[in-house]
Amino acid sequence: xxxPKDLFKINRQVKNPLxxxxxxxxxxxxxxxQLNLGEAVPSEWELANLYGVSxxxxxxxxxxxxxxxxxxxxxxxxxxVAHPNITEISPNKLSFTEQMRAIGRxxxxxxVSLRVxxxxxxxxxxxxxxxxxxxxxxxxxxxADDEPVLLETSYLSQxxxxxxxxxxxxTSSSLYEWLCTHYQTKVTVMDQTLEPVLLNENQAQYLETQxxxxxxxxxxxxxxxxxEPIEFSWSVTCGDQCRFYFSFRRGxxxx
Numbered sequence: 018x019x020x021p022k023d024l025f026k027i028n029r030q031v032k033n034p035l036x037x038x039x040x041x042x043x044x045x046x047x048x049x050x051q052l053n054l055g056e057a058v059p060s061e062w063e064l065a066n067l068y069g070v071s072x073x074x075x076x077x078x079x080x081x082x083x084x085x086x087x088x089x090x091x092x093x094x095x096x097x098v099a100h101p102n103i104t105e106i107s108p109n110k111l112s113f114t115e116q117m118r119a120i121g122r123x124x125x126x127x128x129v130s131l132r133v134x135x136x137x138x139x140x141x142x143x144x145x146x147x148x149x150x151x152x153x154x155x156x157x158x159x160x161a162d163d164e165p166v167l168l169e170t171s172y173l174s175q176x177x178x179x180x181x182x183x184x185x186x187x188t189s190s191s192l193y194e195w196l197c198t199h200y201q202t203k204v205t206v207m208d209q210t211l212e213p214v215l216l217n218e219n220q221a222q223y224l225e226t227q228x229x230x231x232x233x234x235x236x237x238x239x240x241x242x243x244x245e246p247i248e249f250s251w252s253v254t255c256g257d258q259c260r261f262y263f264s265f266r267r268g269x270x271x272x
Contacts, residue, residue, distance in 0.1 A: 021059065024051060025067040035070050039078035047087060047098055057095045058088065125163065128188045129156040129223065133175050140172045143238055143249035151175035153182045155192070158223050159252075167235075168223045169252035177247075178202075193239075196247065204247050206240040220253050230255060 027038040046052040064075045089099040135149045155171040196202045214234045221228040239248040
């Protein structure tokens with residue numbers, strides 16, 4: 018039987034805040050199955066002793082993990098591993114596949130359509146193409162543990178990525194991994210805008226929910242490290258299936 022001191026430990030050589038290291042450790046224990054669904058985690062006092070930190074530091078870590086959906090706190094009872102029924106979209110992970118893997122869910126895709134068409138005004142502007150230039154349109158339902166999470170439509174330059182319109186393997190592969198492997202193109206920068214919307218009948222059908230349900234519309238511009246536009250996409254996510262989590266840290270220097 019593994020001793021608690023061998024599970025609940027952090028590497029103090031890493032120059033991150035202590036509460037951040039505790040969060041990472043607890044996430045790893047959940048993802049590895051060493052902390053199971055519904056299992057109680059040790060109390061704040063116990064964790065403080067195990068990690069060798071203050072109770073306040075432990076509380077900050079537990080509060081953050083609760084907000085992110087990893088834990089659930091029951092007043093007067095304790096803190097427990099939460100059911101991962103909400104897909105967390107975090108901007109520090111650029112692709113849907115990375116995001117799902119990071120929270121221990123199995124990503125997959127259902128290909129709706131894959132075709133070449135003429136770029137309309139918004140697509141041409143976002144990809145810095147001429148109006149009517151050929152673009153590859155990829156429409157996919159993205160799934161987590163085989164449950165539909167979002168409906169995504171992506172556009173890429175057909176001249177920049179010849180043959181992409183034949184990449185039916187995208188049902189099981191990450192688009193960004195595919196671009197890196199087959200075109201030596203890596204997405205490193207992503208601009209994202211969010212807007213609340215209501216699902217239309219077509220979108221609701223793909224997401225297996227009701228028409229008119231609240232949803233989040235996300236538009237993404239993806240770039241290479243040199244600033245070259247790679248992809249323009251938009252996606253809709255059911256409001257009860259997604260939490261957007263943003264985490265920003267400022268350096269210690271005054272500015």
